Amino acid sequence: MRPACAPVTVIVPCYNEEDGLPSLLARLRRMRSTTGAADWHFLFVDDGSTDDTFGRLLRAARQESWIEVVRHHENLGLGAALRTGFAHASSPVVCTIDSDCTYPPEKLPELAKLVDGGSEIVTASAWHPDSAAAEGSRLRIQLSRMVSALYKLLIGQDVYTFTCLFRAYRLDTIQHIRFRSNGFAAVAEMMLRAILSGCSVAEVPMRLESRRFGESKLKVSDAIIAHMRLLLMTALMVSARQAREFVGTGKLVH
Ligand SMILES: Nc1nc2c(ncn2[C@@H]2O[C@H](COP(=O)(O)OP(=O)(O)OP(=O)(O)O)[C@@H](O)[C@H]2O)c(=O)[nH]1
Numbered sequence: 302m303r304p305a306c307a308p309v310t311v312i313v314p315c316y317n318e319e320d321g322l323p324s325l326l327a328r329l330r331r332m333r334s335t336t337g338a339a340d341w342h343f344l345f346v347d348d349g350s351t352d353d354t355f356g357r358l359l360r361a362a363r364q365e366s367w368i369e370v371v372r373h374h375e376n377l378g379l380g381a382a383l384r385t386g387f388a389h390a391s392s393p394v395v396c397t398i399d400s401d402c403t404y405p406p407e408k409l410p411e412l413a414k415l416v417d418g419g420s421e422i423v424t425a426s427a428w429h430p431d432s433a434a435a436e437g438s439r440l441r442i443q444l445s446r447m448v449s450a451l452y453k454l455l456i457g458q459d460v461y462t463f464t465c466l467f468r469a470y471r472l473d474t475i476q477h478i479r480f481r482s483n484g485f486a487a488v489a490e491m492m493l494r495a496i497l498s499g500c501s502v503a504e505v506p507m508r509l510e511s512r513r514f515g516e517s518k519l520k521v522s523d524a525i526i527a528h529m530r531l532l533l534m535t536a537l538m539v540s541a542r543q544a545r546e547f548v549g550t551g552k553l554v555h
């Protein structure tokens with residue numbers, strides 16, 4: 302594949318992921334050498350891991366200059382880790398990925414190329430009609446699909462997946478999206494705020510694979526509560542936008 306034109310920073314949030322790191326690093330190394338993604342920099346955000354995640358990352362960063370590590374001394378959550386990563390990123394294209402390879406990192410150049418071509422956000426989309434059936438727990442899959450369907454309904458745009466971390470953004474897009482969630486809901490909040498502020502979103506249908514190493518960090522009950530709050534916030538933001546449009550045009554816009 303032709304290399305993405307612009308340099309790319311990939312943010313990899315990690316919390317207690319020591320088991321999966323050797324496989325992730327090997328796949329990233331291979332991806333960089335076989336896809337022409339040499340001008341890529343990987344910024345790992347260790348979020349107060351209590352296992353050897355930070356030690357392993359540090360040893361890798363000492364040997365390979367494309368790896369950088371920042372650390373929170375305590376676990377602050379996925380959203381907080383993303384904010385830290387974004388604050389350190391300065392490449393024109395910024396990606397975020399799961400450290401457990403549930404979406405193949407080899408697909409990153411495809412997403413970055415779409416951003417290079419003009420999309421403001423490109424997301425892997427497990428719930429796109431053209432995507433192959435997801436692997437994993439049926440309950441988790443159904444909840445995630447349902448949450449994305451509710452956001453899609455509220456927003457009124459053909460975006461099928463709001464919860465996927467595997468994304469590419471233009472740098473100026475992440476710089477103007479202010480999100481508040483500290484946990485997993487940050488991923489959906491970023492997408493919702495971006496769409497409501499007029500950003501263009503492209504989806505790449507992609508199969509969600511199941512985790513091969515380590516344990517899931519997602520607590521289903523916390524995620525349900527966070528998404529209920531976010532649904533309410535989205536409904537308020539959509540109503541406020543409709544009210545502004547009504548004042549501006551005298552017509553109610555759906
Ligand atoms: N920095 C940081 N990263 C986190 C935290 N919780 C999860 N992550 C990372 O976010 C990504 C997604 O977390 P997962 O535990 O895989 O959650 P999931 O993808 O919903 O669930 P499974 O894939 O089934 O395990 C992984 O790279 C995690 O290491 C956190 O508190 N801080």
Ligand SMILES: [Mg+2]
Pocket residue numbers: 399401403512
């Ligand atoms: Mg995962």
